[in-house]
Amino acid sequence: MMAVDMIVTLIVAALSGMGIGSGGLMVLYLTLLRGNSQLEAQGLNLLFFLFAAASSMIVHLSRRHIRLGAVLLMIAGGLPAAYLGTRLALALPEVWIRRTFGVFLVVVGLPGVLGSRFNEKRKKKTKKY
Amino acid sequence: MAIERTAPSTLARRSTLILILLGGAAGLLNGLLGAGGGILLVYTMRLWAYRRLSPDSEPRLAAQRDVYATALSVMLPVSVFSAIYYARAGALDLVAFSPLLLPSVVGGVLGAYLLDKLRVDWLKRLFALIVLISGVLMIVRD
Numbered sequence: 040m041m042a043v044d045m046i047v048t049l050i051v052a053a054l055s056g057m058g059i060g061s062g063g064l065m066v067l068y069l070t071l072l073r074g075n076s077q078l079e080a081q082g083l084n085l086l087f088f089l090f091a092a093a094s095s096m097i098v099h100l101s102r103r104h105i106r107l108g109a110v111l112l113m114i115a116g117g118l119p120a121a122y123l124g125t126r127l128a129l130a131l132p133e134v135w136i137r138r139t140f141g142v143f144l145v146v147v148g149l150p151g152v153l154g155s156r157f158n159e160k161r162k163k164k165t166k167k168y
Numbered sequence: 169m170a171i172e173r174t175a176p177s178t179l180a181r182r183s184t185l186i187l188i189l190l191g192g193a194a195g196l197l198n199g200l201l202g203a204g205g206g207i208l209l210v211y212t213m214r215l216w217a218y219r220r221l222s223p224d225s226e227p228r229l230a231a232q233r234d235v236y237a238t239a240l241s242v243m244l245p246v247s248v249f250s251a252i253y254y255a256r257a258g259a260l261d262l263v264a265f266s267p268l269l270l271p272s273v274v275g276g277v278l279g280a281y282l283l284d285k286l287r288v289d290w291l292k293r294l295f296a297l298i299v300l301i302s303g304v305l306m307i308v309r310d
Contacts, residue, residue, distance in 0.1 A: 113190055115188055121250045
């Protein structure tokens with residue numbers, strides 16, 4: 040149902056604007072609850088990310104400070120790698136991609152679930168920026 | 169917004185290479201999975217906030233509060249590039265996406281405003297749990 044999709048998209052976009060799990064959640068919704076294939080879901084998620092992140096960026100940026108040189112270097116590395124990654128995504132069997140995605144989610148989720156004690160210690164060492 | 173114009177040549181050679189490789193890892197992940205480059209960058213930048221990238225570089229790549237914005241600045245162009253490639257390969261369904269465009273934009277702005285107003289720590293833990301469980305499901309499901 041389109042209405043459900045739109046509401047879910049709104050919620051996930053808001054979460055990503057708050058810095059919570061932007062990447063994985065949309066793909067999860069699309070593949071597990073809505074039945075898209077992994078590749079379809081990834082494509083939709085890319086578009087979703089572009090619009091949700093760009094719009095939240097506009098709000099965030101007014102308060103933030105970015106080092107342009109560092110950003111440009113990372114982009115320089117990122118563009119050819121994105122080409123390679125996309126080619127792999129289109130060439131590899133879907134099961135592999137899905138499992139890789141699953142591993143990625145576990146790697147991301149595990150520190151989040153376990154991590155609060157670790158973060159407390161680190162916070163005590165931090166200077167306030 | 170402050171963009172500090174640090175030319176790449178003023179960064180030390182080793183940190184230059186590291187940054188290119190870091191961007192490469194994020195780009196690869198993002199191309200392969202359609203997501204995750206930003207997460208990789210944010211985690212890595214947070215780890216490296218306390219380390220010098222090389223003896224004569226600045227001690228940090230981005231201040232803690234700027235990490236997210238920096239990661240987005242990198243991932244937006246990279247994601248555009250990935251999206252173009254997906255589209256040319258026929259893997260991007262623009263018609264299917266069109267009803268989701270407006271909610272994406274509205275949600276993104278909404279979330280950015282809410283960030284300063286809500287406590288999100290417990291929410292983050294909850295979602296980390298959901299992400300973790302889903303990851304396991306994706307691995308074992310066939």
